[in-house]
Amino acid sequence: MKKRGEIMAAQLSWKGFAIAAAIFWGVYLGAAALFGALNIKIMWFSPQLFSLLMSIYPGLAPTFTGVLAGLLWGAVCGAVCGGILAALYNWATNKWD
Numbered sequence: 001m002k003k004r005g006e007i008m009a010a011q012l013s014w015k016g017f018a019i020a021a022a023i024f025w026g027v028y029l030g031a032a033a034l035f036g037a038l039n040i041k042i043m044w045f046s047p048q049l050f051s052l053l054m055s056i057y058p059g060l061a062p063t064f065t066g067v068l069a070g071l072l073w074g075a076v077c078g079a080v081c082g083g084i085l086a087a088l089y090n091w092a093t094n095k096w097d
Contacts, residue, residue: 009093014086021082022075029053029060029070036062 032053035045054060057077059069 012086017086018079018083022079025078026071026074029074033067033070
């Protein structure tokens, strides 16, 4: 039990963090597939990175359906990983607080 006046660690909303991570990773994978389809050269995008992402996420390709697959896989993967990360953060801050 905390004494009066002690500072408590902030808690993350796991649902909010999962939604934010899903949006971020979905847009990232969708943009990577779109840049691959349009053959755009940009700072963070490289063909080697895109080939690695294509080997991890089935359906991701430099096509219109690949962009949709990237959005879908990114949203699912981002939501799961974001929720787990927020839950681990909340557990760690409660354990060592």
